[in-house]
Amino acid sequence: MSPMRIRDVEINPPVVLAPMAGVTDSVFRRIARGHGAQLSYTEMVNDRGLVSGNRESLSLIRIRPGEGPVGVQIFGSDAGSMAEAAAIAAGAGACLIDINMGCPVPKVVKSGAGAALMLNPGLVAAIVGRVSSAIRVPVTVKIRKGWDEGSANPAGFAAILQDAGAAAVTVHGRTRAQGYSGRADWNAIREVKLAISIPVIGNGDVDGAEAATRMMRETGCDAVMIGRAALGNPWVFAEIASAYSGEKQPEPPAPEERISVALEHIRLAVGEAGETRAVPAMRKHIVWYTRGMKGAARARRAIMEARTADQVETALTALLAKET
Numbered sequence: 001m002s003p004m005r006i007r008d009v010e011i012n013p014p015v016v017l018a019p020m021a022g023v024t025d026s027v028f029r030r031i032a033r034g035h036g037a038q039l040s041y042t043e044m045v046n047d048r049g050l051v052s053g054n055r056e057s058l059s060l061i062r063i064r065p066g067e068g069p070v071g072v073q074i075f076g077s078d079a080g081s082m083a084e085a086a087a088i089a090a091g092a093g094a095c096l097i098d099i100n101m102g103c104p105v106p107k108v109v110k111s112g113a114g115a116a117l118m119l120n121p122g123l124v125a126a127i128v129g130r131v132s133s134a135i136r137v138p139v140t141v142k143i144r145k146g147w148d149e150g151s152a153n154p155a156g157f158a159a160i161l162q163d164a165g166a167a168a169v170t171v172h173g174r175t176r177a178q179g180y181s182g183r184a185d186w187n188a189i190r191e192v193k194l195a196i197s198i199p200v201i202g203n204g205d206v207d208g209a210e211a212a213t214r215m216m217r218e219t220g221c222d223a224v225m226i227g228r229a230a231l232g233n234p235w236v237f238a239e240i241a242s243a244y245s246g247e248k249q250p251e252p253p254a255p256e257e258r259i260s261v262a263l264e265h266i267r268l269a270v271g272e273a274g275e276t277r278a279v280p281a282m283r284k285h286i287v288w289y290t291r292g293m294k295g296a297a298r299a300r301r302a303i304m305e306a307r308t309a310d311q312v313e314t315a316l317t318a319l320l321a322k323e324t
Contacts, residue, residue: 014223036237047076047085075100077112083134115176132165155195173204209243232288262289
């Protein structure tokens with residue numbers, strides 16, 4: 001296994017945390033880094049929010065100590081605004097700027113951003129060119145296989161990105177029409193890898209070490225990006241890293257470890273955002289951490305009603321007692 005380099009950013013082992021809206025905040029990125037993620041992305045950030053100085057948008061690009069290398073992902077459809085936003089994000093400490101050209105969410109697509117950009121190659125080239133000229137850190141782009149099966153041309157689209165100045169491309173092997181359903185087409189990743197010389201990150205249906213190593217073998221991609229498989233399961237990064245290095249696979253986390261990390265997560269979240277905001281935001285994470293545990297349904301009901309971190313901890317401690 002060789003490390004991946006995006007210009008001067010080394011990712012070794014080449015295991016990356018995907019940008020996920022409402023999930024990959026600073027605390028989640030620190031948890032992932034502590035378990036082996038070598039590069040993490042922020043949630044996608046609206047370019048106009050950054051340019052206008054919106055407090056919420058600016059909070060999304062705040063990078064804390066302990067996160068490791070972090071890329072800021074921005075979205076928009078105006079080349080000038082995207083360049084301004086990229087400069088702001090680079091100034092906040094991003095090691096690279098990623099442009100979202102894959103989000104399938106209707107409100108994003110209706111604005112001409114996200115996956116809608118795959119229908120406008122001329123605008124795409126202008127955006128990547130302007131952003132690349134505005135900053136010194138590398139510019140990467142996250143794309144899908146295509147808008148739909150009839151228009152899919154991931155290799156040709158990636159070539160446009162490379163020519164415009166992109167330093168790496170992430171390929172999600174689903175079309176916009178698929179959303180997150182169906183199977184990811186890894187052949188799309190392979191086609192892109194064969195068509196361009198810059199690094200290619202594969203994304204889609206990587207749920208563990210076996211899938212990660214198979215994706216790299218079958219597509220030739222330079223790194224794998226982990227999204228939904230990391231929800232409540234930061235151990236997936238160490239699992240994949242061990243497979244890459246030929247080391248023995250770590251044992252699955254015991255219930256005690258899962259609860260311990262969940263409690264660490266909520267403590268960090270409270271320290272970051274305060275109890276009033278952190279406790280409701282953590283509910284979905286607790287559901288993910290406790291998947292498959294005995295008595296999890298009852299504990300989740302208590303957690304959904306919790307208003308304080310102590311109440312969450314009490315519910316998790318009671319759940320652990322049922323497991324041990």
